[in-house]
Amino acid sequence: MRIVAILAVHEERPYLYNCLSHLIENGIEFAVVDNGSTDGSKELLHDQAFAPHLAGYLHVPFTGTFYWEKILRAQEQLLRTIEADWHLLLAPDEIMHSYVPGETLADAIARLDGEGHDVINFDEFTFLPVDGDYVPDIGRIPPLRHYYFYEPKNPNQMRAWKKATGLTNIPEAGHMMSGGEFRLAPETFALRHYIFRSQAHALEKYAKRNFAQEELARKWHLVRARSEAEHLKFPHADELHCLPSAEDRHLERRYPWKRHYWERKD
Numbered sequence: 001m002r003i004v005a006i007l008a009v010h011e012e013r014p015y016l017y018n019c020l021s022h023l024i025e026n027g028i029e030f031a032v033v034d035n036g037s038t039d040g041s042k043e044l045l046h047d048q049a050f051a052p053h054l055a056g057y058l059h060v061p062f063t064g065t066f067y068w069e070k071i072l073r074a075q076e077q078l079l080r081t082i083e084a085d086w087h088l089l090l091a092p093d094e095i096m097h098s099y100v101p102g103e104t105l106a107d108a109i110a111r112l113d114g115e116g117h118d119v120i121n122f123d124e125f126t127f128l129p130v131d132g133d134y135v136p137d138i139g140r141i142p143p144l145r146h147y148y149f150y151e152p153k154n155p156n157q158m159r160a161w162k163k164a165t166g167l168t169n170i171p172e173a174g175h176m177m178s179g180g181e182f183r184l185a186p187e188t189f190a191l192r193h194y195i196f197r198s199q200a201h202a203l204e205k206y207a208k209r210n211f212a213q214e215e216l217a218r219k220w221h222l223v224r225a226r227s228e229a230e231h232l233k234f235p236h237a238d239e240l241h242c243l244p245s246a247e248d249r250h251l252e253r254r255y256p257w258k259r260h261y262w263e264r265k266d
Contacts, residue, residue, distance in 0.1 A: 027106030036062025117185035134197035151256035
């Protein structure tokens, strides 16, 4: 079974090594839509460690505005050129896995495929660097342990789908699948979102980002576009769940946050 992840990259080099290393270790190839990166991301993709696993590449110029629909359409265009059984939508600051210890992501998807499912939903866990900054280029799950379970609705992150279904994720901004009938797996997987690398990165990433006005009018990006600098200060570690080790897959799902921490400060 061939599984190809699709990633959008814009100045994501600090995340990229860890993300791609984890995909390769888990039997997943990747394709990349590069939105005008100038930070060495393209060069990394063609490094001998990653180039054999690169299934496709498409460059989309960056205009100074974050235009997510344009990126989603470019991803869909690129995926149409790639023969695969399953696709994953993944960001460079994310790591995916099942809850089964030792199970690779490829084996987990193949298992649910064998049970007749077409789409897999992911539980999103937002990890915050409250006990040290994110560590790039280590080739494994980052050593951050504090997190919260973010679930504004259920399901919320349909990120894996069988290519033959012909489904699309564009109408729902990449979060949900539509365009036909499908069989959603009752089992969910984990999505670790390393949303910020440090407190300084949090201020830079959202407080200064320019979002496309037409997408804001559709109520896309609102939880990020409305981020005030003072609200982006991390919560205390005591307010978060903490894993005994970073690789532990026993992630707490009993107490979902309906809003991100910076929204809860409003």
